[in-house]
Amino acid sequence: MTASINDVARAAGVSASTVSRALRGRPGVSDEVRDKITAVAAQLGYTASRSAASLASGRTYTIGVLVPYVGRWFFGTVLDAAERVFSAAGYDVLLYNLGSPEIRKRFFTRLPVRKRVDAVLSLLIPDEEESAALRSLGVPLATTVGGARPGFTVVGIDDRAGTESAVRHLVNLGHRRIGMISGASGPLHWTTPIERRNAYLDVLADAGIEHDPALEADGDYTVEGGERAMTELLAASRPPTAVYAQSDEMAMGALRALRRHRLRVPEDVSVVGFDDHELADVVGLTTVAQPVADQGAEAARLLLRQLDEPGAEPPTEQVQMPIRLVLRETTAPPRPRGPQ
Amino acid sequence: MTASINDVARAAGVSASTVSRALRGRPGVSDEVRDKITAVAAQLGYTASRSAASLASGRTYTIGVLVPYVGRWFFGTVLDAAERVFSAAGYDVLLYNLGSPEIRKRFFTRLPVRKRVDAVLSLLIPDEEESAALRSLGVPLATTVGGARPGFTVVGIDDRAGTESAVRHLVNLGHRRIGMISGASGPLHWTTPIERRNAYLDVLADAGIEHDPALEADGDYTVEGGERAMTELLAASRPPTAVYAQSDEMAMGALRALRRHRLRVPEDVSVVGFDDHELADVVGLTTVAQPVADQGAEAARLLLRQLDEPGAEPPTEQVQMPIRLVLRETTAPPRPRGPQ
DNA sequence: CGTTGTTGCGCAAGCGTTTGCGTTCAGATT
DNA sequence: AATCTGAACGCAAACGCTTGCGCAACAACG
Numbered sequence: 001m002t003a004s005i006n007d008v009a010r011a012a013g014v015s016a017s018t019v020s021r022a023l024r025g026r027p028g029v030s031d032e033v034r035d036k037i038t039a040v041a042a043q044l045g046y047t048a049s050r051s052a053a054s055l056a057s058g059r060t061y062t063i064g065v066l067v068p069y070v071g072r073w074f075f076g077t078v079l080d081a082a083e084r085v086f087s088a089a090g091y092d093v094l095l096y097n098l099g100s101p102e103i104r105k106r107f108f109t110r111l112p113v114r115k116r117v118d119a120v121l122s123l124l125i126p127d128e129e130e131s132a133a134l135r136s137l138g139v140p141l142a143t144t145v146g147g148a149r150p151g152f153t154v155v156g157i158d159d160r161a162g163t164e165s166a167v168r169h170l171v172n173l174g175h176r177r178i179g180m181i182s183g184a185s186g187p188l189h190w191t192t193p194i195e196r197r198n199a200y201l202d203v204l205a206d207a208g209i210e211h212d213p214a215l216e217a218d219g220d221y222t223v224e225g226g227e228r229a230m231t232e233l234l235a236a237s238r239p240p241t242a243v244y245a246q247s248d249e250m251a252m253g254a255l256r257a258l259r260r261h262r263l264r265v266p267e268d269v270s271v272v273g274f275d276d277h278e279l280a281d282v283v284g285l286t287t288v289a290q291p292v293a294d295q296g297a298e299a300a301r302l303l304l305r306q307l308d309e310p311g312a313e314p315p316t317e318q319v320q321m322p323i324r325l326v327l328r329e330t331t332a333p334p335r336p337r338g339p340q
Numbered sequence: 341m342t343a344s345i346n347d348v349a350r351a352a353g354v355s356a357s358t359v360s361r362a363l364r365g366r367p368g369v370s371d372e373v374r375d376k377i378t379a380v381a382a383q384l385g386y387t388a389s390r391s392a393a394s395l396a397s398g399r400t401y402t403i404g405v406l407v408p409y410v411g412r413w414f415f416g417t418v419l420d421a422a423e424r425v426f427s428a429a430g431y432d433v434l435l436y437n438l439g440s441p442e443i444r445k446r447f448f449t450r451l452p453v454r455k456r457v458d459a460v461l462s463l464l465i466p467d468e469e470e471s472a473a474l475r476s477l478g479v480p481l482a483t484t485v486g487g488a489r490p491g492f493t494v495v496g497i498d499d500r501a502g503t504e505s506a507v508r509h510l511v512n513l514g515h516r517r518i519g520m521i522s523g524a525s526g527p528l529h530w531t532t533p534i535e536r537r538n539a540y541l542d543v544l545a546d547a548g549i550e551h552d553p554a555l556e557a558d559g560d561y562t563v564e565g566g567e568r569a570m571t572e573l574l575a576a577s578r579p580p581t582a583v584y585a586q587s588d589e590m591a592m593g594a595l596r597a598l599r600r601h602r603l604r605v606p607e608d609v610s611v612v613g614f615d616d617h618e619l620a621d622v623v624g625l626t627t628v629a630q631p632v633a634d635q636g637a638e639a640a641r642l643l644l645r646q647l648d649e650p651g652a653e654p655p656t657e658q659v660q661m662p663i664r665l666v667l668r669e670t671t672a673p674p675r676p677r678g679p680q
Numbered sequence: 681c682g683t684t685g686t687t688g689c690g691c692a693a694g695c696g697t698t699t700g701c702g703t704t705c706a707g708a709t710t
Numbered sequence: 711a712a713t714c715t716g717a718a719c720g721c722a723a724a725c726g727c728t729t730g731c732g733c734a735a736c737a738a739c740g
Binding site for chain 4: 021026048058
């Protein structure tokens with residue numbers, strides 16, 4: 001049996017309440033008694049039971065983090081950064097990996113985080129119902145992915161500006177047949193793919209390029225999906241000379257497809273991605289960089305701030321982080337062609 | 341205020357103990373009463389307070405997972421798989437990201453998981469002291485990384501066999517100057533880099549190849565480290581014609597270095613990695629595949645089993661998962677050279 | 681010297697569950 | 711018909727902490 005607060009109290013010759021106050025830095029304890037208690041606690045290897053503490057105080061000092069897929073680079077990175085901020089502030093992180101629809105559904109109906117967390121950071125896009133379920137927890141909520149809902153603090157990026165810089169870059173290089181690999185098959189209320197698509201269309205229109213629906217394909221935000229999508233695009237009667245992929249992972253899938261088709265990048269086809277994935281540099285991928293870790297850290301910070309000052313601060317807050325185009329080796333002017 | 345067990349009891353016209361038994365599927369409750377309680381609980385949106393439950397029962401239904409760096413592919417993937425197994429069994433996951441030495445130290449001295457978790461899955465290699473601290477928790481322990489310590493259930497792979505298949509492959513292709521990028525700068529008690537190095541040396545010896553210390557470099561298990569290491573190897577008076585990297589991330593760094601030096605892969609230099617990283621396929625990397633997700637899932641399962649049957653089962657268990665060499669496009673015979 | 685504050689500490693009432701034990705009652709057993 | 715046996719349920723005592731309140735002791739004040 002590990003030591004309880006009473007063991008410490010007895011050993012230090014004080015009451016349990018004094019131990020509690022002393023160890024948590026509360027006032028009402030003289031310095032000498034506090035030192036004594038600290039020493040005794042250390043010697044006994046005492047750690048307060050979180051269960052008992054939160055039962056008594058109502059605070060759990062735990063944050064729930066909802067992730068669709070921890071293994072994916074983007075989410076792993078956000079989670080990593082957020083966890084650091086939380087743990088530095090003395091909060092623990094409860095991780096919920098809500099990949100499959102069944103698991104996700106079960107989570108939202110049973111809501112196991114109820115009474116278990118002081119706040120929730122959701123890295124997935126809740127639909128209307130799920131969003132309401134989370135709000136019913138009565139704790140601060142935040143997210144780092146597009147598709148903000150009322151009650152959520154959201155930190156994100158300017159998807160439109162990012163896309164514009166990517167597609168304009170292709171236009172400026174001289175490309176006219178510019179394809180897009182999107183992630184449209186996600187949840188309908190997820191705004192990111194939509195924003196990015198709209199920006200893509202706008203840039204084309206601005207440049208006086210007619211939009212060809214055959215140059216759009218769905219890549220599901222995965223490497224495999226990106227490969228499929230690129231294969232699809234290559235099958236078009238007039239394939240693109242450049243491709244904008246809405247994520248680096250899809251862009252990498254596209255690169256693989258191109259290699260399989262014995263097409264050279266960027267000589268035959270230019271590719272630009274979005275994210276600045278850890279390995280984008282390795283494959284020389286031109287991409288729109290977004291500060292992924294920073295977003296996680298910032299979201300965590302905002303959540304902590306709401307916990308500190310439980311006043312009537314704005315429950316919803318919007319933060320936009322900077323993006324920038326990173327030029328590498330997968331984009332170049334189109335090679336001169338015969339008559340179009 | 342959310343509903344408490346007493347609210348449910350009152351609404352259902354029974355006692356709190358009956359509610360508890362009914363909701364947790366314990367015997368001693370008639371079917372009709374159980375149904376009634378279930379209905380009432382659902383209607384009130386009742387969820388038992390985990391704090392109160394674990395305080396009373398002593399079980400937390402929570403697993404602590406210790407990770408050096410969540411954002412890294414290997415750890416993210418293991419964590420992902422393990423979390424699925426845990427949550428399916430009704431356990432929550434408390435995540436501790438112990439990247440920096442200070443955080444790590446603080447964790448092991450304060451041991452915040454004490455009384456908070458029913459078991460610990462450690463994805464980092466504890467030293468003797470840390471290992472003892474974990475054992476003092478008195479809960480089942482498991483790990484998926486080499487360097488087993490007493491008290492830990494470990495599921496891993498045969499590092500020796502994996503390395504052998506990789507290096508033999510290079511030998512069979514005709515390479516004689518085979519470099520290695522290792523991750524030796526890790527903690528000394530971490531066996532993986534050592535095992536892999538020994539296997540590398542053995543294969544060379546078997547093939548009658550004299551070992552050249554100038555062909556070994558430390559890559560720190562990161563992309564950047566791999567790049568540095570490769571650059572180092574290329575600076576040798578007689579650079580290698582093939583390189584075995586102890587991880588895919590380092591191999592990718594090596595690829596980048598080679599590209600920067602305008603060397604072609606595999607024509608000028610062959611590269612083989614280890615892990616079968618998600619994106620190894622994208623860059624066409626020949627590598628030793630290990631079932632990363634499976635290891636996480638299996639470790640989780642073993643932990644759960646120990647929790648189910650708290651008898652005197654062997655506290656330490658060793659499981660080895662299969663590995664296999666995946667041939668892709670970064671390895672080929674050395675190009676014919678002039679007189680050696 | 682009484683009065684009023686302060687400071688430092690103990691008391692005890694919770695917090696919301698779980699669980700051993702006791703009670704009731706219907707049906708089976710002699 | 712008397713007794714026994716389970717099954718179904720309630721009682722109440724934990725579980726280990728937090729925190730409002732009360733009460734000394736002592737300092738400072740008039």
